[in-house]
Structure formats: C-alpha cells, structure tokens
Amino acid sequence: MRVLLLLLFVFTQDCYCGDSTTLYISRGTTTHLKCPIDTKNCGELHSVKWFKGLERIGVASGDGSFTQVEGSEKERLRIEFKTGKSVLLEIKSVRIEDEDLYSCEITYLEPTETCDTSDEYKINLSVVVSPSIVSIMHKDGTIIRNGSTIGPLKEGHRLETVCLVHGARPKPIVGWYRNGRKLTHQIPSSDENSGLHDVQSNLSLTLSRHELGSILECRISTTPNESILSMQIYIDLEVRPTKIHLSGVKSHVVEGSKVLLQCQVEGARPAANISWYNSSKLIDELNELTTISTNAHPKSDGTYETVSQMIFTATRFENNALIRCEADNVVMRNEMDKPLHDTIPLEVLYPPLVVVKPDNFTVNETGEFLLFCEYDANPVSLQSVRWLQNHTVLNLNQSRFDGGNPELTALLVRNATREDSGTYVCELSNQVGTGMSERGIVVDVQYKPSVLIRFEPPSPIIENDRVNVTLHCDVVDGNPRKLLKVQWMINGDVLTELPECNDDAFEDGNDDDSSEDYETKIQKNQNYFCFIDPTKILLQNVNREFLGNYSCRGYNAAGWGQKSEQKLLNVYYEPGNASLTVSPPIPLKRKSMTLRCSVDDKGNPPSTRFHWLRGEDPVKDIVSSEWIIDPVSLHSRNNFSCYAINDGGNGTMATINVEVQVAPTFISTLPQYSGFLYSEPKIMLTCRIECVPKCSIYWFLDGEEISNLNERYFINETSIAADTSTGDFESVLSELHFNLSAWSNKRLNILKDSANYTCSSSNNSVGLGVRSVTSFGVEYPPENVTVSQQEVQVVEGRTPPRVLCSASAHPAPKYQWKRWDTNEVFVRNSPVLTFPNGLNRTDKGIYSCIVENKHGNNVANITMNILYAPNCTITRKEEDGEDTLICVADGNPEDYQYIWEFSSENETDINKKLDYKTRNKKSYLILGDVPQKRVYICRSNNTVGTGSQCEISVEGHLLWWNKLWSLAPYIIVSLVVICLIAVIILICIIICLCRRRRKRSSKSMEKSLVDNKPNDPGAEPCENYENLPFHGLQNPPSKSLKPSDFDEELDGVVYADLDDENYGPINYKQASMYQHIKFKRNNQK
Structure with missing residues (x-):
C-alpha cells in the first residue's frame, strides 16, 4: 500500500523562465504569445495558466486535452498547445486595450532539481498604431x-x-x-x-x-x-557672391595674338551674372571681334562658381586700355548692392602700320621715279626695310636704286625699263613683327604692243547658221595696251587697216585722253570711221567663201608691234544627196538583208555618219552607211530612208520600199500525241501555216488523204491576216472535225480508232510545203482490275509472297496500295505489294489496290491473315462458389490446347496431375487446399506452335476446420491473459473506492482550502480559489507541512488524484515539496 501511495504522489512546481520581454504588435493583427516549457529538465507538464496583469485569462491542461479562456475578451483569445515545446496564447484583432503585462504560470507534476524555478515568464505587450x-x-x-x-x-x-x-x-x-x-x-x-x-x-x-x-x-x-x-x-x-578674380595677362600682349581673360566668381546662388567693360564701355557679347563664354559650375556647398572667359584678338586700339569684370546676382540687385569688380590693364605691342605715296606714277622707259614710305609702330625703332614689286622683293644693291633702309625708307629708281612696271609696296619690321602697306604705288612704263587674233564666235562656223563673225585683235603685251591702229590680213595679204584716218590724227598726245571733245575731232578729220574701234572687224553672213587664215598687227603710242600668228577660220557645210539600195531585192523571212546608203559630196568636215528611218520611226542605234537586218521579220516589210550627216548639217534623204516573202512554215503544229476520251462528244485537230504567197493545207489518215466527201470528217479553212503583235505574216488555219454522228455507236472505238493524222501544205514560189504528224489515241479509265491472290495467310514474322495488281487503261494508269481500315499508303507507283521486313499480328486486315488515270480509278482488295502462337493470362476469381484460376489464350488460329502445372519449395509431389476444364476457349482450374505457397503455370498452343507460359503465385491456405486446430495453443494463452487483466482491474477499482471514502471523511482539510496566486501571496483564500478539470486532486492544507507530518503512511500529502474538486494552490505544493526534500536530506546526514 505504501508503494502504491508513493507512485500516486504528485508534486507540482512553477517554472518561471527569465525576465519579461516587450513585444510590439500592430493594431488589428493577430499575435501569438509564447510560453516556453522545459519537459526535459522539469519533467511532465501538469498545467499552464495565462494572466493579463493580475487577471487570469486562460488555463490549459498539461496534455493539451483541455483549454479554457476567460474574461470579457475571450472571443478573441485562443490557447494553442504544442506538445513538449510551448503553449501559445493567440490574440485576434489586437486592440489598444490589449496592451498590458502578460504572464504565464507553468506547473509540472514532479519537477527535477535541474528545473529553473527562478521566475514566471512575462511578456510586455505594446500595441503599435501607425500614424494616420x-x-x-x-x-x-x-x-x-x-x-x-x-x-x-x-x-x-x-x-x-x-x-x-x-x-x-x-x-x-x-x-x-x-x-x-x-x-x-x-x-x-x-x-x-x-x-x-x-x-x-x-x-x-x-x-x-x-x-x-x-x-x-x-x-x-x-x-x-x-x-x-x-x-x-x-x-x-x-546667397550673394563672395569673391571675384580677374586673370589672364601678366605684362603685355602682341597685336594679332589671342588674348584670354578669365573672370572667376565664387559663393553665389543663383549663379552670378558677369559683365565685361573696356574702360567705361560695356563690351557687347554679340560683338563679332570678341568671344565671351560664361559657365556656372555647382559646388559641394550648393553655391555656384561662375567662370566667364573673354577671348579677343589684340590690336593697337587696345593699347593702354583698362579691362574690367563686374559680377552680381539677384540677391545683390534686390539689396541694391554694388557689383563686385576686378580690373586689369593692357599693353599691346604692334608692328609698323605702313602708308606709301604717291598712289600711281607714269614714266617712259629710261626715266626715273621716287617712292615714299611712312609708318606708325610700337616700338618705333625699325629693324629692316624692304620694297616689293608685284610681291617680289627688290634687290636694292644695284646702282640704279637709292634709299630703302631704316634711316631712309623712300626709294629712288633710275633708268626705268618695262620690267619696272607694276605695283610697289613697302615692308617695315620692328621687334614685334612686320608691317606692309595695304595699298601699293602703281608704276606704269610704256612700250610697243604684241597681239593675238581671236574669232567671236569661235571657229568652226556652220554655214547654214548664216552667222556674223567678229575678228578681235587682242593685245598680249604692251603699254599702253590700247591700240590706235590695226592692220588686218588674210592668207598673208592685207585685207584692210583701221581706222581710216589721216595720220595727223594719231600724232603723239592725240588719243582718247585728249582734251578735245568728240564733235571737234569729227569736224577736224571730216571722217566718221576715224573713231571706230580698230581692234575689231565684222564678217557678215559667213559661208564657205570666208574660209582662210587670218592675222593682225597693232599700233600704240610706242609704235607698230609685230604681226600676230595666223589663225584658221573654218566653215562647216552639209553633205550632198544620198542614194539607197537593198540586197537581195526580195528578202525572205528569217533570212538577212543589207541596206546601203552612199553620198557623192561628203561636205565639211567629210561625212562619216548616216541617219536611218524605218517608216517614219528613226533608228537610233545604226549610224553607219550599211545596215544589215538579220533575221528579216514582219517589221522589215516597210519603207526605209537614209541621209548623211556631219557637223555642218544633214544631207538630202533617199527612200526605198522593201517587200518580204515567206516560205510555208508552221505557226502551230500538231502535238506528237493527241488523246481523247472514247466518249468525248466533240473532237477536232488544228494546224496553222504561215506562207506568202498563199498556200493550201491537206489532211491525211495513216498516209491517205482525207477527202471532203468523207462523211466521217469535215474540214474548215480560214485565212488570217498578218499580226504585228506576234510578228506573223499572212497565214492559213485548218480545222479537221470528227463527225461522230457518222461513227459506229456515235463514239470512238478503244481498239480500232487509234491512228496517225497528218497536216500538210502545198508549195509556194519561195519554198516547199511542210507537214506535221500526230499520234491519235483513244483514252478510257481503268477497267478489269485483278490481283494475283485474294487472300494471303502468313505466319507472324515471316515474309508473305508478292501480290501483283493489273488493269487495262489508257493512258497508262498509276498504282498504289492502301490499308482499308487505316487508309495508310503502303506502296506508291507500283502494282506489286511486298513486305520485305515480314509481318506481325497488327498488320492483318484488308489491303486495296487503287488504279487510276486522269479519267477515273478502280479498286481490287485482298485479305491478309496473320497466324501466330497464343499468349496467355491467368486471373483468379470465384466461379460457382469455388476459388478458381482462369487461363485465357490469345492467338490465331483459335484451336487452343491448355496444360496446367505448379511448383512449390517444400512440396515433393509437384508432378501431381491437376484437374481442369476447358470451355469457351478458356481453361478453368479449381483450387482446393493449398498447404504451401505455390506458383501455378499455364501453357497454351495452337497449330502454329506453343506460346509463352503465364503464371500466378498463390499463398498456402487450408479449410477453416483444418485451420482451427493449429491455432489451439494461441487461443488458450489468450484466455489466460484476459482473466489476469480482469482480476487486476477489479483490484484497482476496490482500492480507488476505499481511498475516495477516506478523502470524503477528511472535513478538517476542507476548511483550509486557499488558492493564492503566485504573484499575490496576501490574497484571501477564497478570492483566488480555482477549479481545474483534473479529477482526484486532494484539498491541500492552508500551510505547508512540517517534516514531522510526513509519516510512513504519507496520508497527509496525497492530494493530486483524479478529482478536480480537490486541488491545492501552487504555492503550497512548492513549499511542501521543499520541506519534504529538506527532511530527507537531514535524515540522511
């Protein structure tokens, strides 16, 4: 009894795991508060309670079979139990009022010494609401x-x-x-x-x-x-700018060089505006001589660094100028602040600026002239002086030159020659560079002229144009270049001299520059032609008579010059009349013909090209005097014209008419083969022959002419005019019609009416007749289709004999073999059906030979029968109340025979004859007693042979009365065990009843029942009392037991039974357990 009480003694222990943790949960979500359990170190779990602040809100049994939530919000609470790991408290749709300190209290049945009992597990739940x-x-x-x-x-x-x-x-x-x-x-x-x-x-x-x-x-x-x-x-x-800096020039610049000035402004936002000034004058950004570019660059502090660059070419006008840079932005303008500025002075060094005098100077040969050179420069001192004539530097070391040096810049030239004529400039140099006068002094030295003759318009001249030609006597060299007189010559002879004046009019100084007016000169010379331009002479209506070599000679104030070179005035004129011939006189189609064009007077220049016309159409690709046409065609029957051409014009045209003849030639012949269906209602043969002069057409049947009196045929003949679109000359079309109404059965005979038909023409004056033959065939669809075998039997895997399909048809038919049920084509374009790779059972069926030509098709069928040995399958089912094996064979033919056998590992009589029956081509084997596991084998055969065997495994089994005796020992043992279990259960029931009666008599223990919460030891006993659904728990005393209270019977500590009405507070259990352990340790000492 003492041992039984010890086994039923239950210790309860709270386990508190660590300090409280804070959990942040969003409003409206679902959260799970986890209460961890440690069954490994603390033993079997008894119960778990959940608290919100000091209020209990849920409890769960140790095995999870019972859970309960309490309080006003229990509809949103649920306890979820995870065996051996944790107990979860689920809170749905979290609200602000759910925010509190949650704790879980854990009770173990028998906590071990290693169990952590430091504190309860607490969770501080904080509700999070995102800002709206x-x-x-x-x-x-x-x-x-x-x-x-x-x-x-x-x-x-x-x-x-x-x-x-x-x-x-x-x-x-x-x-x-x-x-x-x-x-x-x-x-x-x-x-x-x-x-x-x-x-x-x-x-x-x-x-x-x-x-x-x-x-x-x-x-x-x-x-x-x-x-x-x-x-x-x-x-x-x-913000306003804080700093400005102008840089770019340190000392001086040289004229012509690019000057870059940079103004840098810092600390401004927005970017600063920069302006440039030359002294007090604002420099316009659109000034073509100045390039100003301004860029603003953001800095890391958010301000802008503005850099403005001004590029210009330095000139003498910027010397001693003050360049200023000013900067401001909107902040300074709003605050009325003065712009920031920086200034830099400029010194410009520039080369001499040169001016020469006088502007021009005229002198005769052997005279002298003086030229002046003035300048402005910085620095003023010169390093060199040079004079240039027509851009060529003069060598002033000659004795006839004076001056031209830094001390005397003027130049004196003595004994002038014609080579001294030209433009003179002065070039001065200082340490900066070189300056040259923009304008030069024009020096004119006079001498006699040399001339060249020129025609306007230029030579050659076309006679038919009837143009006027002006002859010019151009001055090539001479000074002055104006001519006072000109002599004109042709082929070396003087033609005339212009102007026709008295010699007094051309005395020195009497030219167009004279102070006398025009009327005074006319009155003085009494000759109007004295004042015409002598350098030109006009030839009117120039023709072939003006052809010749012309020259001229000029006279100026210096005298008569040399005669010019002779120049030919060439006059072109057209060729004469043309003549045209054709060879042969009568051209033939598809042959060649030659047209020849000739001319006696070839003109100037001599003609080498000819122009041809066919009818009124020009022929552009033929320019020679001979035109060969090959081959001659319908277009060659026309009028042809030609004429000679040269640069002087076109000659007179010649025309000829060409007639073309054609030997008999087929335009459309008979085809080599003409086939018609035997039942065709209308049959006709045609041919067309081209012939000029006209010819006749005849028809022949197998070499015999078809007469117009033959009632089986009639002939239509039509003359067709020439066709320029096809190039065909006049032709004859002949049609041979079959009068089928006069034929037997009014249709063609497929055996008799095939023949050769011939179309033939007569001769004409230029050629022999022609003929064309066609093979006429009577056509009909396939008929009399036969096969060499109508049924073929073959063993599976073997090759069947060839099957030949034949038929009668015209034109010759095409053959193909198809399988009737699948429409699959096996053989194309062959009458022979073969299977070189053999057949299997799936190839059986009907095969069709399809014969077809353009008029129709026909079919013949064969049956393919595939023979093969049977295969079998075994099924097990109940037949007429008997356990039966059924063997089903599949083969061709179906004359099956069956053999049954079996095999077993432990049986010796494996050759025992089995009793089976065959009906409806199936074999039935009735299973009786099968003492051991067996494998049943079925074999089937037919006339082809024996197929593969099939088998089935059958577990050993006996009839029920045979099985019962073998199980007798097991049945006896089972009955004994059942009786022992019944006795044990009866004893347990008696013990339980006795103990329950003893507990009910302990009324003094009921007065001390209290239920103090673990965190509120001062609460009233009845205030915190709780009932759990764990039956058999005894009501604990109101205080812990002393060591002396633990007697041998241990009656005072038996309270954790199956009665849920008797349950002690958790604190009492912990204290009592502690006293009991301490008592045992003291006794051991």
Missing part, C-alpha cells in the same frame, strides 16, 4: 509635400515650419534634423486622445549659408522595431 497623418506645414497651415523644395528664399530669411504626427501609438518621438544632425531650433508638443498620440515639432530657423545644399528632415520614431519615418524638404536658398 504625417505632414509638414508652413506656419499658416499650408501643407508641404514630402521631398518638395521651398523657395527660392533669400539669405537671412526666417523659416518657420511644423512637423505634425497624428493618431500614433506608442507616443512617437518627433525631431528636426539638418544633414543628419539634430537641430535645437525646435519646440515639441503633444496630446493624447483615445489612446492615440498627436505630436508636433515647430521649427524656427534663420537661413544662412549653413542651409546651402542641406536637407531638412523630420524624423518620427515609434518603436525600436519599427523603421524611422522620414519627411524631407529641400531649401532653395539664394
């Missing part, structure tokens, strides 16, 4: 969008903004940051309503350069697990 509104506003309440830019604002502006967070939980922390650093210029405030917090932070900031390129950020943080919300704004701040 997060915004940034101006002081006046205007919303500022996240990521937007405010401005532009000026430096010194007072910025006041508010960051508002509405409807958040827990209370968020709101702060302003600039580039990641928190600002101190902010005032936070908050308000709470219905558990939700409204927080705002006011920012008041005076804008300075610190805000350049920075980001103002409002950060909102709620829980450690939640990411920080961020709202950002960008400040577009405008």
